[in-house]
Amino acid sequence: MEAVIEVHDLVKEYIITKKESGLRGSLKSLLFPQKTIVNGVDGISFSIGKGEIVGYIGPNGAGKSTTIKMLTGILHPTSGSIKVCGISPQADRKSVVRKLGVVFGQRTQLYWDLRLGESFELLRRIYQIDLAAYEETLAILRDVLKLDEFMDTPVRQLSLGQRMRGDLAAAMLHAPSVLFLDEPTIGLDADAKHAIRNFIKEINRTRGVTVILTTHDLDDVEQLCNRLVVVNHGKIVEDGPIDTIIHKLAPYRLLVVELKQPCEDLVHPAATIIKQDGLKIWYQFEKKRISAAELISDLSQKLPIQDLSVKEPDIEDAIREVYKTTSAV
Ligand SMILES: Nc1ncnc2c1ncn2[C@@H]1O[C@H](COP(=O)(O)OP(=O)(O)OP(=O)(O)O)[C@@H](O)[C@H]1O
Ligand SMILES: [Mg+2]
Structure with missing residues (x-):
């Protein structure tokens, strides 16, 4: 199988500087603040093939978001190598960004003050997406994500589920071949979750999009993923078919x-x-x-x-x- 993502021995150390404040802060601690190193990701390797839907799961603080941020070029690794579609996000972020879409469930890349449709149009200009290709993709996204009823609503007035559907569409406008989803169903009701899962299945089936998904929702992984990568304390503790792992973890x-x-x-x-x-x-x-x-x-x-x-x-x-x-x- 053609590898779309290859990660080798990836490490991210966060350096936290502790400063004593107020009256207790001595001159010494101001001049020489105490530094502690936190291993966000601690030596991770995996390879993901074209068209896979992989669940990247683990407890709070396991290193999921840190991994995704490095894969998408937002964060620089301390060491190790990453290739997304054969390109290193660190060496050539611009080219990698063209190949991938990202959705962080807790944040939005839409513009609060614009209507949803205007937000898309602005993204089209920012990413210099060819108009004909954009219109074709948007027509499909409007249909699959049922965006029509709120295309003219300002983003700030959208419900959480509508906003998430808008964010998924925004991430897909430039027709990426890889989609990173960090908790795409967080805080959503059953209907919205259902719509989002259907969308993920659909773009995977019809466009062969490779999906890497972090989630705390067991239903998400059971309904979407064929493979699970489990992280704990910054290390991979399982990588394999979902049935085997779920049976081991939660029989x-x-x-x-x-x-x-x-x-x-x-x-x-x-x-x-x-x-x-x-x-x-x-x-x-x-x-x-x-x-x-x-x-x-x-x-x-x-x-x-x-x-x-x-x-x-x-x-x-x-x-x-x-x-x-x-x-x-
Ligand atoms: N900017 C940062 N500065 C310092 N430490 C950080 C930073 N971001 C993350 N960390 C630490 O790195 C570790 C991994 O964090 P990360 O956000 O990747 O976890 P996660 O698996 O996404 O957790 P969650 O399920 O809560 O979203 C945690 O110990 C966290 O406290
Ligand atoms: Mg996270």
């Missing part, structure tokens, strides 16, 4: 059932009751063994169910737990 789900009245026979052969509190019962089940729908269907045939919910495991807690002894700090 179980919980089904919480609330009954209308007490019942005798609560057992199910594929699930374990791990807790019971009055009419509420917690069933733990292995996803590989039985689906949530199947378990719910079986139980509702024999139990009078008032309410139920399926609880997803917290993937970051699982990563911390599984790798706590092997991680380098």
